[in-house]
Structures are given as structure tokens and as C-alpha cells.
Amino acid sequence: xxxxxxxxxxxxxxxxxxxxxxxxxxxxxxxxxxxxxxxxxxxxxxxxxxxxxxxxxxxxxxxxxxxxxxxxxxxxxxxxxxxxxxxxxxxxxxxxxxxxxxxxxxxx
Amino acid sequence: xxxxxxxxxxxxxxxxxxxxxxxxxxxxxxxxxxxxxxxxxxxxxxxxxxxxxxxxxxxxxxxxxxxxxxxxxxxxxxxxxxxxxxxxxxxxxxxxxxxxxxxxxxxxxxxxxxxxxxxxxxxxxx
Numbered sequence: 001x002x003x004x005x006x007x008x009x010x011x012x013x014x015x016x017x018x019x020x021x022x023x024x025x026x027x028x029x030x031x032x033x034x035x036x037x038x039x040x041x042x043x044x045x046x047x048x049x050x051x052x053x054x055x056x057x058x059x060x061x062x063x064x065x066x067x068x069x070x071x072x073x074x075x076x077x078x079x080x081x082x083x084x085x086x087x088x089x090x091x092x093x094x095x096x097x098x099x100x101x102x103x104x105x106x107x108x
Numbered sequence: 109x110x111x112x113x114x115x116x117x118x119x120x121x122x123x124x125x126x127x128x129x130x131x132x133x134x135x136x137x138x139x140x141x142x143x144x145x146x147x148x149x150x151x152x153x154x155x156x157x158x159x160x161x162x163x164x165x166x167x168x169x170x171x172x173x174x175x176x177x178x179x180x181x182x183x184x185x186x187x188x189x190x191x192x193x194x195x196x197x198x199x200x201x202x203x204x205x206x207x208x209x210x211x212x213x214x215x216x217x218x219x220x221x222x223x224x225x226x227x228x229x230x231x232x233x234x
Contacts, residue, residue, distance in 0.1 A: 097155035
């Protein structure tokens with residue numbers, strides 16, 4: 001059971017906009033910033049979003065993040081086939097790093 | 109090129125020990141917190157431990173406290189994870205990751221794990 005709660009799966013068609021939610025509590029998302037990671041099949045994770053809504057260089061602006069209270073969301077617009085991957089949210093909880101259980105995104 | 113390369117994984121019996129290493133290159137290793145993150149087969153990511161730039165602070169997930177020890181050698185640009193009393197549930201792919209952040213007015217602003225290795229496989233089985 002993960003500290004942060006994500007839906008196990010999400011799907012969309014090419015060009016569509018999809019959102020992935022991440023629910024936490026006052027001790028993690030409620031008081032700390034949120035990261036999002038993308039893990040393509042067979043690959044190491046990649047930092048997608050930091051500080052709730054900032055993109056590292058090289059991350060397309062199709063990816064956006066937001067946070068409100070104890071929840072956060074990742075939005076992917078203009079969905080592409082190469083976006084098919086697992087997505088994880090993460091935040092600090094006291095001195096521990098906690099991840100969501102991951103959401104498997106399928107591009108139909 | 110910024111790179112992290114893990115080594116030291118393998119098959120070990122329950123109760124045994126293993127030491128993972130992570131060789132860093134392409135950046136000033138001693139300027140970053142570093143983390144270990146693991147992933148059980150077919151499961152999600154789990155943060156295991158991290159260590160401060162000078163090795164003066166370590167943090168662990170509850171399930172490994174007292175069994176695992178994270179350490180670093182900045183002169184060798186290397187990160188380590190000593191794993192003792194291994195259990196079947198410790199089986200998985202162990203990633204070394206760079207913690208990206210900066211200090212400003214005595215406060216540390218954390219951004220995320222921005223560089224990852226390819227992982228080292230640990231299998232605990234009899």
C-alpha cells in the first residue's frame with residue numbers, strides 16, 4: 001500500500017489530453033512539493049516534473065503538473081504513442097521520500 | 109556525459125549480505141545528495157535511502173532500517189549500499205539516483221532525482 005494514491009491505469013487516444021491524479025496527506029503533498037517521473041518499458045525512471053509544475057530542460061511542454069492541497073495531477077496533452085509508460089508521483093514525508101503506486105498509461 | 113553505473117548485484121540466500129556500488133561521472137559528485145531507489149519485479153518504485161553531500165546525514169525507509177547502510181566516498185566518486193540480513197522481499201532492481209536541489213539561506217530546496225543509473229538486480233532466494 002503506497003503512501004501516495006494513484007489510479008493503476010489510464011488511457012487515451014493520440015492527440016487526446018489525459019490527466020493522472022495523485023492523492024496524499026498533509027504530511028507529504030500538503031506540505032511539500034511534488035515530482036512526477038516517467039518510466040518507459042525496460043528503462044530507468046526519468047524526472048518529468050519538479051516543484052509541482054516545473055519541467056526540467058528537455059521535457060516537452062505537453063507535460064504539465066499542478067497541485068492543490070493534498071492532491072496533485074499530471075496532465076499530458078497531444079498524447080503520443082511514445083507517452084505509453086508508467087508514471088509515478090513522489091513527495092517528501094518527514095525525512096522519507098514516498099512514491100505513488102504508479103499509473104500505467106496506455107495509448108489506444 | 110553525466111552518468112551513474114551500478115554494480116554488485118546478484119543472487120544471495122535469505123539472511124545473507126550484498127554490497128552495491130554506484131560509480132558517478134560527468135558531474136561534481138560531492139556536491140549532491142544521493143539516493144537508492146528499488147523496484148520489485150512488476151511493482152512500483154520504492155525509495156530506500158539517501159545520504160548528504162558530506163556523508164553527515166543518512167535517511168532510510170522503515171523496512172530497511174538497521175539492515176541497510178548507505179555510504180559514499182567522494183574521492184572515488186562512488187556511492188554504496190551495504191545490505192545485510194536480506195529477505196525475499198528485498199528482491200528487485202536497485203537504482204542509484206542523483207538528488208537535485210540547492211541550498212539557499214540555510215534551507216535545502218529539493219527538486220527531484222534527475223539522474224538515474226541503469227540499475228543492479230538483487231535476488232534473494234534459497
